[in-house]
Amino acid sequence: MIKDNYTRIKEKIGDAATLIAVTKYHTAEQAVEAYEAGVRHFGENRPEGFLEKKKALPEDAIVHFIGTLQSRKVKQIIDDMHYLHSLDRESVAKKIEQYSEHTVKCFIQVNVSGEDSKHGLTPEEVPEFLERLSKYKKVEVIGLMTMAPNTDDRSLISDVFRKLSELKDELAENNHDNIQIKELSMGMSNDYDVALEYGATFVRVGSKIMGSR
Numbered sequence: 667m668i669k670d671n672y673t674r675i676k677e678k679i680g681d682a683a684t685l686i687a688v689t690k691y692h693t694a695e696q697a698v699e700a701y702e703a704g705v706r707h708f709g710e711n712r713p714e715g716f717l718e719k720k721k722a723l724p725e726d727a728i729v730h731f732i733g734t735l736q737s738r739k740v741k742q743i744i745d746d747m748h749y750l751h752s753l754d755r756e757s758v759a760k761k762i763e764q765y766s767e768h769t770v771k772c773f774i775q776v777n778v779s780g781e782d783s784k785h786g787l788t789p790e791e792v793p794e795f796l797e798r799l800s801k802y803k804k805v806e807v808i809g810l811m812t813m814a815p816n817t818d819d820r821s822l823i824s825d826v827f828r829k830l831s832e833l834k835d836e837l838a839e840n841n842h843d844n845i846q847i848k849e850l851s852m853g854m855s856n857d858y859d860v861a862l863e864y865g866a867t868f869v870r871v872g873s874k875i876m877g878s879r
């Protein structure tokens with residue numbers, strides 16, 4: 667089941683993007699099953715789940731932190747965290763700088779749709795935030811992340827992904843060693859196909875790979 671799902675989506679994506687299987691609603695055993703089906707990139711949104719999956723999976727599995735991270739939780743997971751998709755606060759960058767022994771690849775989370783329920787910076791806030799991040803050398807900013815509204819209206823979803831892609835292009839010229847805005851983390855089970863049309867390079871797919879919770 668997981669294997670069929672993963673193989674089908676992986677084929678659709680080809681080399682265009684890294685496919686992250688989001689295992690946040692599933693057990694460590696199911697994550698191991700996904701590993702055996704070929705998954706190497708996993709997504710978790712809570713420190714507990716992150717550590718549990720990291721421990722259960724073989725060494726070469728990469729677990730991405732895709733949820734909101736409180737700065738006081740950074741220390742707990744930093745040794746195993748190589749990708750953070752939700753950076754939107756300087757306090758988190760400060761803790762990474764303080765506790766990490768390696769650089770952490772970070773996406774800036776942008777609330778493109780402007781919904782109250784969503785985390786992230788407004789597009790207008792991003793340039794100034796990048797300036798502030800330039801002094802945290804263990805924070806390696808590689809791109810932008812967003813979540814589209816939960817809707818069947820494909821044109822609304824397209825708007826959000828197009829705007830993130832345009833913002834990436836605007837920010838591409840950057841004069842800091844630790845900031846290179848090249849990657850786009852966008853697209854989930856219901857909209858990863860749209861995200862790919864707009865240049866997603868990391869897609870985060872949960873239920874369509876792992877099954878509904």
Ligand SMILES: *Cc1c(COP(=O)(O)O)cnc(C)c1O
Nearest residue numbers: 688711732854855870871872873
């Ligand atoms: C849960 C989650 C996903 C995956 O959601 P699905 O709809 O199950 O594919 C992707 N990104 C983030 C940030 C999530 O929290």
